[in-house]
Amino acid sequence: MIEELYREYWPLVCGFLQRRTRDPHLAEDLAQETFIKATRALFGWRGENPGAWLLAIARNVLIDHARRRRLELPLPDPEELAVPALNVAALDVRQALEQVHEQHRRLLQLVYIEGFSLVEVAAMTGKSTAAVKTAIWRARAAFADIYGDDA
Numbered sequence: 412m413i414e415e416l417y418r419e420y421w422p423l424v425c426g427f428l429q430r431r432t433r434d435p436h437l438a439e440d441l442a443q444e445t446f447i448k449a450t451r452a453l454f455g456w457r458g459e460n461p462g463a464w465l466l467a468i469a470r471n472v473l474i475d476h477a478r479r480r481r482l483e484l485p486l487p488d489p490e491e492l493a494v495p496a497l498n499v500a501a502l503d504v505r506q507a508l509e510q511v512h513e514q515h516r517r518l519l520q521l522v523y524i525e526g527f528s529l530v531e532v533a534a535m536t537g538k539s540t541a542a543v544k545t546a547i548w549r550a551r552a553a554f555a556d557i558y559g560d561d562a
Contacts, residue, residue: 413450416461421446423462423534424469430528431473441476445469462534466527507558515550522547 424445429438445468452468508516521527521535529547533540 413446413453416449416465417446420462420465423531424465427466427469427531428473441472442469445472448472460535460537466531466535504558507554510557511550511554515553518547518550519554
């Protein structure tokens with residue numbers, strides 16, 4: 412079972428990690444770690460979409476890697492701790508995004524905030540890439556109607 416998943420989803424998982432790390436060697440190492448964790452978790456898998464399951468594991472592996480590499484930084488000067496002015500446009504975007512239908516909001520978050528490609532979103536949702544592209548177009552139109560801007 413894991414061999415079939417490996418053969419079919421290695422390019423998806425490795426590509427996802429390579430786009431995030433911009434380092435092909437690190438991406439391969441993290442992809443291997445992803446499939447090791449998937450092998451250990453195989454009995455707990457509930458049969459949902461295997462691409463989405465593997466990408467979720469890959470994302471967690473990437474987060475763990477980033478946490479391990481985090482360096483301690485010196486404390487900034489007190490002047491640097493001053494609260495910056497709020498970005499009103501960012502607040503407007505968040506408020507508009509909260510008003511968009513949940514399915515549209517999730518697609519917009521996956522693509523524009525979390526940075527998943529259309530192929531990755533298609534694997535997560537079990538839809539074709541063309542269907543995801545159309546759904547993203549509709550989600551952007553719904554957001555534009557609420558935000559009042561041509562997205």
